[in-house]
Amino acid sequence: MRKILVGIGLVFWVVSLTGCENGILPEGREIDDLQLVQVIGIDKLSDGSDDCMVTVASKNLDIGIGKDSSGGMGGSTGGSTSKALVLSARGKTMFDAVRNIQTHSNKTIFWGHSEYYLIGEDAARENIADYIDFFTRDYELRIESKVYVVKGSTAKHLIEEFNHSDFYIADKLESLGNNLKLLSFSKELRVHELIKFLDIHFSSARIPCIHLVTRDTKEAKNVTDLECDGYAIVSDLKLVGFIGRDISRGINFITNTVDSSIVTVKDPTGQDVSLEVIDSNTKVIPRFKGDTLESILLKTKVISNLGEIQSQREFSDESTISFMESQASEIIKTEMEKALEEVVKLKSDCLEICDRISLRRPLKWHKIKDEWIQIFPNVKIDIEVDSKILRTYELVEPSGYRRRE
Amino acid sequence: MFNKFKNKSKMEDNEIYSDKTEFSNMEVTIENIRDILSNSSDVIYQVHYINGRHDLPVNVVFIDGLVDTKIVNDDVLKPLTQEKVLEEIQDFNTIIDLIEHGTIYHASRKLQNDLEATIKEILNGAVALVFDKEKKAITFDIKGFDKRTISEPTTESALKGAKDSFIEVLRVNTSLVRRKIHSPYLRIKETIVGRQTRTTIAVIYIESLTNEKLVDEVMKRLDSINIDGATTAGSIEEYIVDNKYTVFPQVLNTERTDKFCHNILEGRVGLLIDGLPTAYIIPATFAMFFQAPEDYAQNYIISSFMRTLRYICSLITLLLPGFYISITTFHQEMIPTVLAISIISRKAEVPFPTSTSIIFMLLAFEVLIEAGFRLPKTIGQTISIIGALVVGQAAVQANIISPVVVIIIAMTGLAGFTMPNQDFANALRIFRMLFVISATMSGLYGLALSALILVYHLNTIETFGVPYFSPFVANEGREVTKDTLIRVPLHFMKKRPSSLKTTNKKRQA
Numbered sequence: 001m002r003k004i005l006v007g008i009g010l011v012f013w014v015v016s017l018t019g020c021e022n023g024i025l026p027e028g029r030e031i032d033d034l035q036l037v038q039v040i041g042i043d044k045l046s047d048g049s050d051d052c053m054v055t056v057a058s059k060n061l062d063i064g065i066g067k068d069s070s071g072g073m074g075g076s077t078g079g080s081t082s083k084a085l086v087l088s089a090r091g092k093t094m095f096d097a098v099r100n101i102q103t104h105s106n107k108t109i110f111w112g113h114s115e116y117y118l119i120g121e122d123a124a125r126e127n128i129a130d131y132i133d134f135f136t137r138d139y140e141l142r143i144e145s146k147v148y149v150v151k152g153s154t155a156k157h158l159i160e161e162f163n164h165s166d167f168y169i170a171d172k173l174e175s176l177g178n179n180l181k182l183l184s185f186s187k188e189l190r191v192h193e194l195i196k197f198l199d200i201h202f203s204s205a206r207i208p209c210i211h212l213v214t215r216d217t218k219e220a221k222n223v224t225d226l227e228c229d230g231y232a233i234v235s236d237l238k239l240v241g242f243i244g245r246d247i248s249r250g251i252n253f254i255t256n257t258v259d260s261s262i263v264t265v266k267d268p269t270g271q272d273v274s275l276e277v278i279d280s281n282t283k284v285i286p287r288f289k290g291d292t293l294e295s296i297l298l299k300t301k302v303i304s305n306l307g308e309i310q311s312q313r314e315f316s317d318e319s320t321i322s323f324m325e326s327q328a329s330e331i332i333k334t335e336m337e338k339a340l341e342e343v344v345k346l347k348s349d350c351l352e353i354c355d356r357i358s359l360r361r362p363l364k365w366h367k368i369k370d371e372w373i374q375i376f377p378n379v380k381i382d383i384e385v386d387s388k389i390l391r392t393y394e395l396v397e398p399s400g401y402r403r404r405e
Numbered sequence: 406m407f408n409k410f411k412n413k414s415k416m417e418d419n420e421i422y423s424d425k426t427e428f429s430n431m432e433v434t435i436e437n438i439r440d441i442l443s444n445s446s447d448v449i450y451q452v453h454y455i456n457g458r459h460d461l462p463v464n465v466v467f468i469d470g471l472v473d474t475k476i477v478n479d480d481v482l483k484p485l486t487q488e489k490v491l492e493e494i495q496d497f498n499t500i501i502d503l504i505e506h507g508t509i510y511h512a513s514r515k516l517q518n519d520l521e522a523t524i525k526e527i528l529n530g531a532v533a534l535v536f537d538k539e540k541k542a543i544t545f546d547i548k549g550f551d552k553r554t555i556s557e558p559t560t561e562s563a564l565k566g567a568k569d570s571f572i573e574v575l576r577v578n579t580s581l582v583r584r585k586i587h588s589p590y591l592r593i594k595e596t597i598v599g600r601q602t603r604t605t606i607a608v609i610y611i612e613s614l615t616n617e618k619l620v621d622e623v624m625k626r627l628d629s630i631n632i633d634g635a636t637t638a639g640s641i642e643e644y645i646v647d648n649k650y651t652v653f654p655q656v657l658n659t660e661r662t663d664k665f666c667h668n669i670l671e672g673r674v675g676l677l678i679d680g681l682p683t684a685y686i687i688p689a690t691f692a693m694f695f696q697a698p699e700d701y702a703q704n705y706i707i708s709s710f711m712r713t714l715r716y717i718c719s720l721i722t723l724l725l726p727g728f729y730i731s732i733t734t735f736h737q738e739m740i741p742t743v744l745a746i747s748i749i750s751r752k753a754e755v756p757f758p759t760s761t762s763i764i765f766m767l768l769a770f771e772v773l774i775e776a777g778f779r780l781p782k783t784i785g786q787t788i789s790i791i792g793a794l795v796v797g798q799a800a801v802q803a804n805i806i807s808p809v810v811v812i813i814i815a816m817t818g819l820a821g822f823t824m825p826n827q828d829f830a831n832a833l834r835i836f837r838m839l840f841v842i843s844a845t846m847s848g849l850y851g852l853a854l855s856a857l858i859l860v861y862h863l864n865t866i867e868t869f870g871v872p873y874f875s876p877f878v879a880n881e882g883r884e885v886t887k888d889t890l891i892r893v894p895l896h897f898m899k900k901r902p903s904s905l906k907t908t909n910k911k912r913q914a
Contacts, residue, residue, distance in 0.1 A: 007861075011854060025847045028734035030759060032752040036737075036745055061750045112738025113745060140738070170742075 034110040035085065038170040040145075041155025042131045043120035045090060052123075052131070054097040055088035055156040056109065057169050083168035088156055094134040111140040116173050117147045117191065118155040118210070124232065124239035128205070129198065136195055143192040146177065149232035151211040151242055158212055158226075165224050176210065176228050184261040184277075185249045186228050197350075198237065202373045205234040206251065206350040209242060235348035243342050250339030253300055253332055255352050256282050263304065265327035268320060271311030275304040275328055275389065284356035291367045295380040296353065302332060302385060306392040312400040321389050329387040336383050344377050431520045432540045435464040438533075441524055442466075453485055455500060456492050464535040471530035473549025481532055481545055484509045497539045504534070504543055513546035528603065552577065553682075558660050560827065565702035567663040575605055575679035582609055582675070585666040590614065596627050598641065602634035602680075606641065609675035614909040616672065622869055623674050623687055638683055641676070645687075648866045652835045654828035655868040657689035664698045672907035688868035690875055690904070692889045694829035695719070700892050709891035716890055718820035722830075723837050723859075725820070726763050727844035727852050729813045733759045735848030752807040760845035762806040766814040767841065769796045771834070875904040 041055035060083055087104045091097030102109050114135075123131050135141050150158050162169050177188045186208040189197075197205045209232040214222045230248030233241050243251065252258045261277040285297040306315070315321065343351055354372055358365040368375060431437050435450070442448050447469045455461040463485065467477065485491075490508055494500050505516050517523040517533070523542045527533050530548035535541075555577070558570040567585075571578045579593050590612040598604050606627055610620050626645040635641055638658065646655040656676075659665055660683050668686040669675050676685035686693075695715045700708040732739045733748065740748065755762065773792045780788060801808045817837070824830035836859055843851035866873035876884040883903060887893050901907045 007858075011858070014854075026735055026850065028845075028848065029737070030752075031733040031737050031740075031745065032749050032755070034737060034749065036742065036749070038742060059746050061746065061753065110737060113742045115742065142738070 029108060029110075033108055035105055035107040036110050036113040038113055039084075039116045039118065039159060039173065040111075040114050040135070041088070041118045041120065041150075041159045042094065042123055042135075043154045043156050044123040044126055044131075046122060046154075051090045051092060052094050052097050053088060053090045053154070053156055054094065054101055055086060055159050056101060057084040057086050057159050057163070059083070059168060059170070060085045082163045083166070084159075084163050084170075086159055086163055094131060095138075098134065111138070112142065114141055114145050115170055117145055118158060119147065119149050119207075120154040120156070121150055121152060121239065122154065124149050124207075124234070127237050128207075128234055128239065129203075129237045132191065132194070136191055143190070143195075145191050146173075146188050147191055147194050147207055148173070148228075149207045149209040149239060151209045151229055151232065153212060158210070161212055161224050162226055169226075172226050173210075176226060180208070180228060181259045182261075183249075184252045184258040185245045186230055187252060187257050198234075201349045201352070201354065203235070203237045204348040204350045206231040206243075206348075207234060208232070231350075233343060233346045233348045233350055235346055235350075240346045240348060241342070243339060247335050247338040247342070250332075250335035250337070251343070251351065253280055253302075253336050254282055254298060254340065256280070262307065263328045263331055265324045265331065267309070267311055267313060267315075268323055269311050269313060271309075271313075273306065273310065273324055274308040275324070276307040277302055277304045278390070279303040284353055284360065286357045286361055286364070288361065288364050291364065293357075293364075293368055293375055293379055295382060296357070298336065298381060298383045300332065300336070300383070300385045302328065302387040303390050304328060304387065305390055309398045312398050314397055314401050315392065325387045325389055328389075329385040332387065333383050333385040336385070340381060340383070344381075347373075347377055349373060349376055433517060433520050433523055433535065433542050434537050434540060435466070435535050436537075437520055438466055438524065438527075438535065441520075442527070453482065455485060455494075456488070457486065461494075461497070461500070462537075464537065465532065466527055466535060467532040467547075468527060468530070471528075471550055472532055472547045476547045476549065477532050477545075480511055481509055481534075481547070485534070497536050501536060501539060501541055501543065509545075511545045511547070515544050515546075517542040517544055525597075525603070529605075548576075555581070561659060561661050561664070561698065561825070563661070563697070563699045563702065566698055567661070569662050570660040571662060571665075571677070571682045571684050573680050573682050575607055575677055578677045578684065579607055579609070581662045582666060582669070582677075585662060586611070586669065591669075594620075594624065596624065598627060598630050599632060599634040602636060604635040605679040606635070607677040607679075609669060609677060610673075611669060614670075614672060614907060615674060616906045616908060619674055619687075619869055619905070623676070635678060636680070638678075638681055641678055642685065647868055651862065651866055652832040653691075653863065653866065653873070654694070654826065654832065655689055655866065655873070657686040657693055657826065658683045658828070659686065660684070661698055667698075667701065670912070672901045672905040672909075688871045688905075690868070690871060691863060691873050692876065694824065694826045696888070697825040701895070705892050705894045709893075712892055713890050715823050715825070718823040719833060722817050722821035722824075722833055724840060724852065724856075725813055725817050726767060726837065727840035727855075728849075729810075730760045730763055730841060730844040731848040731852050734845075748807070748809050751809055754804045755807045756804070757806070759807075759810070760841070762810045763813070764841060764845075766796070766806060766810055767817075767838065770814055770818055870906075871904045876902065880904055 035058050037056040037058045039057040041053075041057075043053040043055065045051045045053050087101055087109075089097050089101035089104060091100045098111075117132070117135060119128065119131060132147070135145070136143055159169060162172070180186050180188060189207055194205055194207065209229055210226055211229050213225050213227050215225055217223050228245070230243045230245040231251060232239055233243060249258070249261060252261075258277055258280045263275045263277060265273050265275060267273045280300060280302045282298055282300040285299060287294045287297065309315070313320070340351070349372070353376070354365075354369070358369070439450065449465075449467055449469050451465040452462050453465055455463055465482070488508055490503060491500060494503070501516065505514070515526065517526065518541055523533055523535075523544060526544040526546070529546070530550065531544040531546045534543045552574045553572045555569050555572055557568045569581060571581065582593075583591065588611055592610055592612050594608045595605050596608065598606050608620065608623055608627070623645070627641075630641070630644045632640060632644070642656055642658075643649070648655065657668070665675055665684045665686065674687045676687060678685075695712060697711070700712060737745060752759070757765070773788060773796070777785060777788045797811055800806045801811055821830050821833060824833065839858075840852060840855050843855040845851075847854075863874050864872075864878060872879040876887075876889065880903060887898055888902075896913070899913055900910050901912050903910070
């Protein structure tokens with residue numbers, strides 16, 4: 001009996017040592033009293049007050065899965081037809097604004113399910129670290145969330161405008177992220193990766209950016225849609241420029257982050273041939289003379305498969321293959337060169353070249369690392385691309401190759 | 406002061422008890438027997454003259470209904486009165502000697518000098534010939550009463566394996582064991598428990614295989630039981646277990662003869678109680694309650710899979726309701742977003758907190774089970790209709806509970822039904838409520854704390870010198886993977902469980 005009493009006493013003692021201030025036991029909240037915020041927009045107000053603006057979007061459950069599938073419960077309650085509940089509030093700091101937003105909702109705003117941070121262009125141009133500090137510090141918010149920079153507008157504007165479309169913004173952002181893996185012109189970035197990147201790379205970073213576009217569909221004109229558009233380049237914690245999706249794939253080739261991509265070349269007859277990049281590897285080879293970095297060689301190996309052949313030609317000969325290989329190399333090399341040129345112009349160290357040098361030549365790197373940010377824009381960088389076509393999938397020859405011209 | 410009273414009354418009780426049983430120093434005479442058995446209507450006293458001679462009277466005592474009258478007539482009374490050999494005899498001593506050595510031929514006859522033994526035999530269905538002058542009696546065991554036939558097991562059914570189960574008659578049950586284990590070293594030790602019921606309990610083990618100390622300990626504990634009657638299973642079980650305050654069963658009960666014999670061969674001690682169709686296996690460990698008899702009949706991969714599933718199910722039935730309460734009221738960030746949204750939308754119009762509806766549903770589930778037990782079989786179907794319609798569908802449609810809660814409770818209940826032993830499943834049910842309450846109070850933290858309490862509690866139990874959690878603990882890591890979560894092929898189980906400290910350690914060459 002004494003043992004049991006001691007046991008119970010110990011349990012209470014342990015419980016009271018949890019450090020929870022209000023009451024011994026943790027505080028519970030019913031899950032249906034929560035509003036699960038999934039997308040958070042971060043803006044700087046442009047009215048000169050230096051205030052921040054937070055916009056949050058959560059799934060509108062009144063028209064969502066709640067009603068129409070519960071079976072025999074009657075129809076939907078009508079109301080708004082937008083897919084997301086959007087709330088926004090302003091405050092002196094982010095934390096202030098986040099607290100203020102609670103007053104606009106009848107439910108408890110729950111931040112534990114936040115998946116996307118959208119940083120408005122103005123806020124990003126001012127100082128990125130100012131705005132994301134709260135989101136990485138607060139325990140309820142997730143540092144696995146993904147970050148995007150909104151190009152050309154505020155995050156609030158983007159979230160509200162997109163809410164008129166047929167899609168829920170979090171779902172759209174998720175599919176955008178998945179598509180990036182297929183095309184590799186940008187790459188999703190998580191908050192913890194961003195803060196680590198900023199600290200390692202002299203406050204530089206590349207953040208995927210999104211923007212609103214309008215397109216015409218069969219049903220309606222000027223339908224709002226979201227698109228990813230390359231990278232936003234950050235230097236010294238400030239957004240300094242964008243690299244559009246036409247050349248932003250070059251950055252992925254340089255940084256070894258190509259999952260899969262399509263390169264379209266011509267065959268000897270001038271017809272289009274699409275190559276699917278299945279693997280690429282870039283080696284960063286620094287060339288030192290004494291302790292000074294003379295030049296850097298980026299040696300890229302690209303392996304691709306024949307994805308589509310629009311002419312009905314035979315491809316069995318080596319020369320045709322090598323003809324296309326050299327074209328692919330040239331295209332990729334051009335993209336890399338252009339992207340590199342842009343990034344160097346923006347004086348941002350977001351290409352991870354410094355990491356690679358430090359791994360390859362740690363001792364030499366130690367001597368130049370303090371001046372790296374001055375060295376980098378001036379150093380000569382050569383690019384070599386070696387492209388290989390490996391397979392042609394199921395068909396060796398395109399069907400109809402025996403056609404008489 | 407109170408203690409004084411307590412001791413005094415205890416002593417009085419003992420005195421009364423000893424008075425009633427102290428007839429060992431009385432002589433074997435018909436008066437004494439009459440004195441003790443009195444004139445109950447089913448006790449038959451008769452006086453027979455041997456060969457019709459008035460100077461040689463013999464008293465015949467038996468209990469009507471317990472003996473087979475035809476055998477008594479033909480095999481005992483007829484030779485007694487008509488046997489030629491007895492004609493010339495003049496004195497009782499010679500008669501007793503002749504009867505004892507086969508003049509009345511019956512397989513089970515005993516010369517009794519002791520009144521207590523004589524009465525015990527009579528009450529067990531023997532016919533006693535009492536010789537008043539010589540103060541001796543001869544008993545013939547001629548039991549003959551109606552009994553249930555050996556039928557299929559009702560609570561532990563198995564597809565493969567023996568279909569016979571124990572019945573209420575001890576002698577039949579021991580014969581069932583003998584028929585399975587032909588070893589000459591199979592020992593059946595009997596002892597009597599119950600001041601009034603005088604129930605025979607058989608302790609079954611194999612000599613030179615089972616740990617002798619274990620047998621002695623079981624016998625010692627059985628002998629120390631001092632109760633009125635052993636009519637229910639608990640009246641033995643509760644008196645011989647070590648930890649009297651735990652909800653977990655410490656002896657394994659079974660009605661299957663093959664399971665019983667399997668455990669005897671593992672080096673455990675079996676207990677058969679006269680009048681009960683369930684046998685006990687001592688000692689029981691935690692892992693044994695996950696072993697179904699079919700595990701050894703099926704392919705070892707299949708039974709390993711089922712074993713592992715049972716362990717997982719035990720965790721589900723214990724933790725799932727508490728876990729659901731924890732994550733929906735304390736740790737909402739743990740739920741995948743899509744699932745969280747779907748839970749929210751389902752629960753939106755339900756007025757009660759999650760914990761309330763879980764506790765309500767768990768209680769409703771318990772009530773359904775209890776009602777199902779109590780109802781006669783003919784109207785038993787109403788339970789399922791009420792259970793499914795009222796508690797399930799209607800409550801969800803009326804927005805009293807969320808459908809997710811119904812799914813959680815259904816999974817919990819189903820997982821609980823996979824436990825092969827009902828006593829063990831009940832113990833899990835009780836602990837489940839503790840988990841639910843602690844989760845309601847402090848979420849996963851409370852859940853972890855109560856899990857700690859449960860593990861601590863299980864580790865404190867020791868049954869007959871064997872740790873309850875063995876072979877997981879206190880076994881130096883041996884046999885952890887032999888017959889627990891997985892069942893290895895039988896030819897890998899070369900040794901008996903080492904925690905039993907058997908005399909004979911190898912079970913196969």
